[in-house]
Structures are given as C-alpha cells and as structure tokens.
Amino acid sequence: MSSKKPMVPSTDSCASAGLSMRKVALAVAGTLLFAAAGSALAATPPTSQVNTTHLAVTDNEIIVGQLHSSTGTMAISETGSIEAERLAIDQINASGGVLGRKIKIIQEDGASDWPTFAEKAKKLLEENHVAAIFGCWTSASRKAVLPVLERDNGLLYYPTFYEGLEQSKNVIYTGQEATQQVFAGLDWVAKTKHAKTFYLIGSDYIWPRTTMKLARKYIETVLHGKVVGEEYAALGSTGFGSTINKIRLKKPDVIYAAVVGGSNVSWFKQLKAAGITGKNHTLLTLSVTEDEVKGIGGENLTGFYSAMKYFQSLDTPRNKEFVKQFKAKFGADAPIGDVTQAAYEGPWIWKAAVEKAGSFDTDKVVKAEETGSISIDAPEGMVYLESNHHLKTRLRIGEWRSDGQADIVYTSDYIMPNPFPKGY
C-alpha cells in the first residue's frame, strides 16, 4: 500500500486559463488515462479465476458489505467506523480497485440490535454474495454475526479494541485485543507515576469485566501493586456520586477506567465537579477516544490519560495526510478516534490479502492472511497481520488537552497479539 498512495482528485480551479490550452491538456490527460486503463484491464485476471465460490464479482466490479449501526444507541460510536471504511474504499477505487475491479458497497444497518446484525449478515452473504464484510462494533454484535460467518464462510473485518479470547477463521481483528491495550499501559503508569494502588471501574458487560480481570492479575502478580477497589456500573447509569466518594476514601494512586456510552459522559463530568482532575489524580482510561471526547467535553478530561494505539494528533506525515483526507470528506469537525483508524485499516488489509492470494475466495484470502506476511502502512504506522488474525501494533498513551486532542506521552514497542493469554 505504501507504494500506491491514494490519489486525491484535484479540482481544476484556474478558471482564467485559456480555454484552448485546457482543451489540449484535457485531451492529453484523457489519452494518458485511456492508456492507463487499457493496461490495467490487461492486468485484470479473469473473473472465473478469481472467484470460484459464487461471490458477487464481475469483470469490473466487486461487491462488499458494510454492517454497522447507523441507527440506535450504538450509532454514536459506529458512525466513525462507517466513515473510515468508506474513505478507505473510495481511495482504493481511486487507485485502481482490487484486482482491477472497483469496489461497490452494500450498506446494511444493524440498528444496535444484535439479532438484526445476524440477519443482515446472512442477507449480505446469502443474497448479495459479498466478498467481505466490514462491520460490527460491540462484541455482542460480533458474537451474533459469528455463527453466520462460519456457516456461510464469510469474511469479517472487525475494527474495535475488544476483550480477546476469540480467534475465528472468518474474522480479521484490526483493533487491539485486551493484552495489547492493558499490560503496556499499566507498565507505563506504574513506572512513570510510581503507582502502587489501583481503583478499577468499568461498565458492566463483557469487555470491561474481562479487561479488568486481566488488569487485576497483572497488577497483583507482575507489578506487585494492590487493587483497592473494583466496580462495575450498569450500562447507561448516570449517577457516580457514591462511587466517586468511595474512590476518595480509598485514595488510589491510579483510577483505571473502562466506562462506556452515555455513562462515560456522566462519569467524567461528575469527576470534574467533585474536584477530581488531572491536576490532583492520575486517571488512565481504556474507553476514551477523540469520538468520546466530543460528547464529554475536553475541559472535563484535561490531564487524564487514554491508552490507545492511535490518536488523531499523531505527528507523522502519513497520519497528517490521512487526517487531511478524512476531514476533507467528512468535515473539519469530524473526530478521528482509535476505532475509526482501525476501521480504515480493514479495507486496505483485505485488498493486500486479496492481491496476495490472487483471488476473492474466502479460503484463499484467509490463507494469504495467515502467512503472517501482510503489512500495511496505516496512519498509526506500519502494522503487521499475524497468523492469529490480529495485528501486531504499538500502544500509545495520550494526555488529553482541553481542546479535545491528546498529547502522545508514550509509545510502546511493537506488541504481539495474544488473544488467549495464559494463566488469565
């Protein structure tokens, strides 16, 4: 992918230029384009060769599915992923498509309802015969889609950081699994803040619970610290007054948080109101990206830390280019969070795998992916797809500023994905 930077269509703005000159230039450009198209066509392998499993592939088109919630509670979170995948696919199309074929998207709405996700996945695979699905966000929706994928031998690119303990042949996980997000972050906070005592708080469902289980074990056995409180708030709960008082009483060195959704906003607003800020407490969270900051308000987060693999403020030419392209398409206000960036990686990894396999067939694509030799130059930096379907990436710690962006204060080495950690 690094060699094929997506082309940004330039708009012709010099209206004052001589018309005849432009005509000539256009004619030349047209000829060149035609020649380029001709050579591309020549390189396009025949459909019968790249598709032996009745996928929706024609000589110049390949259909993929996009399955996120654009309505319901989860639309808040999944909007960024929808946008990022669209951007990636547009860019792939602009640079010639995949195996000479343009990607066409069929978008379905999971409507924040897990059975709907399964039903729509079935529709995409059995009626539309899509070559790949980019979608899901919550673990619940992924678990609902999984049996359908495995039965119909579909292929899902899943963008969210999640609890791990899963590895399906039919899923590529472009987000971090728990060990990639938890251990390095705890190491960092223990070392730089000399933290010995931790207060764990999360929303009450599988991801925070699994993550906190890993965190507790790591704190107790590796860091030799102490967990002074562990607590889960019901999804959607908006009152944290008593919890905050408990934290005051226990005086932990670090508040380690994984609260999600609307509760997350209440949690941070009430922390700030209770006088717990970045100035007097260390708080490390696993559930705040630029997307959430928009709802929470940067002023409520100033000085707190997030552990993510990507922050919009990442200062590399590759990321600046990506941010520019994203904002040009979706508006200057559109935030780019960790998951959004991970969603952007999905289509590129799929393209790389298809080209390596020389085929759209799921089995061949998965085989190419499992060689462990696929890597892409993503906005977060180079990422490597390992044979266990997860990405080898780095972890970053960002310190939030009041303007809703983070200063990256720490970047780890590359961390091997390990979805089934031993002893946990």
Place this chain on the structure above:
Amino acid sequence: MDGYSISELWSILVMQGFSGLSLFSVLLLMALGLAIIFGQMGVINMAHGEFMTIGAYTIYLFSKVTEQYFPSLMPYYFLVAIFAAFAIAFAVGYLVEYSLIRHLYKRPLDTLLATWGLSLIMQQIFRSVFGAREVSATLPDWLMGSWQPTPDIDIPLNGLFVMGISIAVTIAVVLFLYRSNWGLKVRATTQNRIMAGSVGINTKKVDRITFAVGCGIAGIAGASFTTIASTGPTSGSLYIVDTFLVVVFGGAGSIIGTVSSAFSIAQAQSILTFFLTNAMGKVVTLMTIIIILMMRPEGLFTSKVRK
C-alpha cells in the same frame, strides 16, 4: 476504619450525604413532568425522555450560538437557555397532544405504544439533525468545578445547581396545581371529566396545556442534566425507566408521593452503592421497590379519586 482521621470520615459523610441529595434532585426533576402527565392525565408517555433530550439540545444550540456570536455573554446564556428549553418542549408537547395524544385518551395502553413510536421517531430526528455522535455544550465557568468549604470537602457546583432548579420547579408545580385557577381545572378534569365539562371547563384545552406543561418541565430537566450527563440522540432513554419508577412508586397523581419516592429511592441507592457495588446497589433498591409495590400496588401515596 483504620488509617482514616475523624475529619476525613466526616468529609466523606458530608459528601456522601450531598451525593444522595443530588441524586434525589435529579430523580425528582426527571419525574415531575411525568407526574403531571401520567399522574394527572393517566397518559403513559414513553417519549418523556425525548422531551428531556429536546431540552438538552436547546442548551447545546444556545451554547454554540453564544460562543460564536456573543462570547461575552457566555456566563449568562445558560439561564436564558433553560427558559427556552421549557418553551420549546412546551410547544412540541402542545403539538403532540393535538395531533396524537388527544385521540387516545380512551385507550391508555395505546398511548404507550403510540408514544413509544413517537420516542423512536424523535430519536431519529435528533440523529438526522444533530448527528449520531454525542455533543457537549460548553458550560459557563460558574457551573464547573466544586465548592470547598473545607480542604477535604468538595461539593459539586453542578449538583447544587440541579438541586436549585429542582426545588424551584417543584414549588412552581405545586403552585400551578394547587394554587392556580388552571390547577383547579386540571384537578377537576382528572377527578371527573364529564362533571368538569358540564360546569363549563374546556377539558380539551386543559388536557392540552397540562400535557404541554409536563413536557416543558421535562425540557427543563433535560437542560439542567447537560451539566451532569450526556447529550446525544438516545440520552433520553437512559432516564425513562427511573422516571417511571419514581412516579409509580410514589403513587400516581400525588406530588408529595413523587417527592418522597424520589427521596427514598435516591437515598437507598446512594447509600447502598457506597457500601455495596454500583450494580448491587441498584439491584437491592429495585428489589425493595418491587416488594413494597407488591404490598402497596397503588404506590406510597394514593390520591383518593373516585374511579
């Protein structure tokens, strides 16, 4: 409790007490509008949360406009915006009553379905207009942070603010229902619609205003909750269960019931959450409510209405 000084424990006690009162005012503010609509009119308004969201988005819009065009007025916009939140929610409520609710007074269970549908429609409208992502109003500085009477005690300013609004709205509702001419008509209509009509009360108009006032109060509640919670298309749905809980537990049709039910639920939840976990606190509270409701199906306080 070893390792803690007396003054530290005292501070925690004070703050914990405040956190209970703060939750009380939140619950009360949520429930007041519904207490009027459900309690007085018997309309099961599932879209109550969405009227709160209208209030929240009003604050958001005011904050954006003020920030953009009159930055010097930032400290004051919130007070104006709260009145606007009432006005807008009132107007929408008025419209909804006219176009939907009034056809369903004889079919209370259908109002449940209709208003639930309405809530979905409203959520999708919010999503289309404001986007699916949550937004955050810029709050004036005087609403942020905490008040420290002693170095150990932090009293959240936004909690105090919500409490103030809550008290003011309660007083207004009580005056409206029990001291105003309108309140008299409202109560007369609730107690006996036909008789009220025959003594010359325009019961249709009374219904319309009552419903709209309830919605307007929800707007105020939503507006003040922007200081402590989220503003998104589905934020309202976070409140609906608690809201009904308070009203049903208190006894429909009784403001004093709503107040005492909000108080007991809030204190129970706040204290239990402190000693148990967050989730267990809620479980125990709900269990207790269920048991009490089994013994007193009409709620804590029942209004003596001839059925």
